[in-house]
Amino acid sequence: MDFDRINQKLDILADAAKYDVSCSSSGGTRKNDNKGLGNSHASGICHTYTEDGRCVSLLKILLTNHCIFDCAYCVSRKSNDIQRAAFTVEEVVSLTINFYRRNYIEGLFLSSGIFKNADFTMERLLRVVKKLRLEERFNGYIHLKTIPGASDELIREAGLYADRMSINLEMPTETGLKLLAPDKSHADVIKPLGLVQKQIVQYGEEKKLIKSVPKFVPAGQSTQIVVGATPETDKDIMHTAAAYYREFSLKRVYYSGYIPISYDSRLPVIGTQPPLTRENRLYQTDWLLRFYGFHVNELLNDQNPHLDIDIDPKLSWALRNLQCFPVDLNTAAYQMILRVPGIGVDSAKKIVAARQFGKLRIDQIKKIGVAYNRARYFIRCADSPYQMKEYQHTQIKSFILAESESKYLKVAQNQMTLF
Structure with a gap:
């Protein structure tokens, strides 16, 4: 094996894969029976830190960056003048096993540019995961990208070997996609998402009756939306x-701030940095929809079509709906407590549990973990000194922003004293 050539390919294809952010979640469990290699645990394989501080990682590469499409936003677009490379099936398998044995990775994220056609590409991705599972007995986490337009048979078979599958929606609307990638359509994404979701449900039902039913995409599906290109x-x-969460039971939707990679008159002129603050606000909104009981129309509507960059979406909603506050933490329903800025899911559960033993006071709320400096404008405790209605929404916003700036300034000053 030409190791210099393999390293060159790895540099090219790992760098090309960095633009796909939809690989940071697992949720699957694939136990080792002492006859294979590795384990995939439900806590996840991702480029992040677990609750116990452990950094977990995976080999994140493209099978190839050759592509027949010319999507304006993509670094691998066929008209882009870049170095091209392609792994063989055997090379990807060898890299994965060798990296795993050296404890460099705990799994594989495998995507690809589309070369020749969708089935040709999907068939090679399938061969990689099939060889890893059946020949190498690899039980680590595998996240496999679904190729739009690939045949149902290839996608179904791939689902038997991958822990998670994902297919990128790319642009939020069909109009935006047609502008920058005229050869693609959302229909090519919707069809495989529906197919995989149907198979997940079917295998789940069969598992209730037959224990020997194999796993099918046990960690579910995800997708990615590019933000700021359209x-x-x-x-x-x-x-x-x-809509995609609702219709396809997706595990995650990822939001990727557009990064300029080449000039194209169809693309916006922005700086070299992606819109990270906007991206972060979208993730916060996503969290509110999935775990806090909010609906999109409550957070974003015709009067407020864009998220506030200065403050998080939960605080923004609260300031627009002061008639809902203050919330009495000793009597309010759990769902209303969740809507208070500065109170998270865990804190809300603790409040509901703790108030069974007596009236909650401010010092107790602080000990529970509530961000009191933010929440105090929206809550009432047994010993609250004032009513929130004394302030206008602009005043509350300025108070909270001033406190945040003061906190960060204090942190910076403390860090400077270390040098």
């Missing part, structure tokens, strides 16, 4: 995300 509003983006 003029859709935050309202458009989140309505699209909510």
Whole structure:
């Protein structure tokens, strides 16, 4: 094996894969029976830190960056003048096993540019995961990208070997996609998403009756939306995300701030940095939809089509709906407590549990973990000194922003004293 050539390919194809952010979740469990290699645990394989501080990682590569499409936003577009490379099936398998044995990785994220056609590409991705599972007995986490337009048979078979599958929606609307990638359509994404979801449900039902039924994409599906390449509003983006969560039971929708990679008159002129603050606000909104009981229309509507960059979407909603506050933490329903800025899911559960033993006071709320400096404008405790209605929404916003700036300034000053 030509190791220099393999390393060169790895540099090219790992770098090309960095633009796909939809690989940071697992949720699957694939136990080792002492006859294979590795384990995939439900806590996940991703480029992040677990609750116990452990950094987990995976080999994240493209099978090839050759592509027949010319999507304006993509670094691998066929008209882009870049170095091209392609792994063989055997090379990807060898890299994965060798990296795993050296404890460099705990799994594989495998995507690809589309070369020749969708089935040709999907068939090679399938061969990689099939060889890893059946010949190498690899039990680590595998996240496999679904190729739009690939045949149902190839996608179904791939689902028997992958822990998670994902297919990128790319642009939030069909109009935006047609502008920048005229050869693609959302229909090519919707069909495989529906197929995989139907198979997940079917295998799940069969598992209830027959224990020997194999796993099918046990960690579910995800997708990715590029933010800022087309003029859709935050309202458009989140309505699209909510619809895909609802229709396909997606585990995650990922939001990727557009990064300029080449000049194209169809693309916006922005700086070299992606819109990270907007991207972060979209993730916060996504979290509110999935875990806090909010609906898109409450957070984003025709009057407020864009998220507030200065403050998080939960605080923004609260300031627009002061008639709902203050919330009495000693009597309010759990769902209303969740809507208070500065109170998270765990804190809300603790409040509901703790108030069974007596009236809650401010010092107790602080000990529970509530961000009191933010929440105090929206809550009432047994010993609250004032009513929130004394302030206007602009005043509350300025108070909270000033406190945040003061906190960060204090942190910076403390860090400077270390040098």
